[in-house]
Structure formats: structure tokens, C-alpha cells
Amino acid sequence: MPAPAGTLPPVSPALRSASGQRKSMICKVAIRDYACGLACLLAGEAFAAAGDNAGAAQMYDQVIVKGGLAYPELFIEASRNYRLGNSTDAAQQVLLLAERLGVKHPGLLAERAAVLDEQGKPAEAENLFREIAKQDPDQPDAVMFMTRQSNREKQYQKAVEYADKLLARR
Helix, strand or coil: CCCCCCCCCCCCCHHHHCCHHHHHHHHHHHHHHHHCCCCCCHHHHHHHHCCCHHHHHHHHHHHHHHCCCCCCCHHHHHHHHHHHHCCCHHHHHHHHHHHHHCCCCCCHHHHHHHHHHHHHHHHHHHHHHHHHHHCCCCHHHHHHHHHHHHHHHCCHHHHHHHHHHHCCCC
């Protein structure tokens, strides 16, 4: 049964234990389509936690497609799980859909770069990660890519400097 417009359903344990962006996303999905959307969202998180990235990606897709929900975090999670499940073409399709719908978020750009890297296009990925780093020099995905890229190019000192930057964030 959907929650009345603009109100949240009774607080579930999943929502109580959530924080930050995750809580915001759960609330948005719950307000829009509590019965189906929230179930698919939580199923996606459960599949991801169990290491079933394909199952997680399919659940996030359900929330996006059937619920008509265009929240950046959903596209990022769907793409990430497809990518981690070795379905980079499906990941790219999710990102293209977000782009067509006009969904913008720095995380989408980082995910797009990660997909390109896994598709064997490191030069294109590097260009995107450098663009991200211009906006946010400490963005973890960009710094992690630069660490790996420097290592691939046998520029070990540079790789260590990037790794130190990541570790300093902890």
C-alpha cells in the first residue's frame, strides 16, 4: 500500500539504520512508490551485500524503469553493480539512460569513467577522471584511477603519492 503523498510510511529497520545519501534515497523511493520501489531497492542492497551484483543491478533497474525514478544514486548503483558483475555494456546502457533523462551527478561521471576503464579504454577513462579531478582533486574514484594508471605505466613514485592521498582521507 503506497504511503500518502508527501509522507513517509512507518519507519523500517532499514531506514532507521541508514545514514546520509542512502537514507535520502530510501525516503525518496518510499514516498514515490513504497510497495514496489522500496522492496526492489532493499532487495538490490541485499543482493549487493551478498555479492550478487547481477541480481542487485536488476533490482535497481526495476526501481528506475518500473518506478520511473530518476535519482542519480539509483543509476550509479545499477551501473556499478552491472560493472562489478562483468556486464559493462549493461552498465553503459544505464549511464546512457541517465544522460538521456538529464540526470546529472559527479558520481555518474566517475562511474562512466570506471566503465570505460573496464572496457579497455584507459585513455578515455583517464580524460574523464582528470576532468573530475579538476573539479575535486580529492575525489576518491579519480585518485584511485590515477594510482592504478601510474602503476600500470611503471611510475611507481607517482602511484605511491596518489595512494598516500587516498590513505590520508581515512
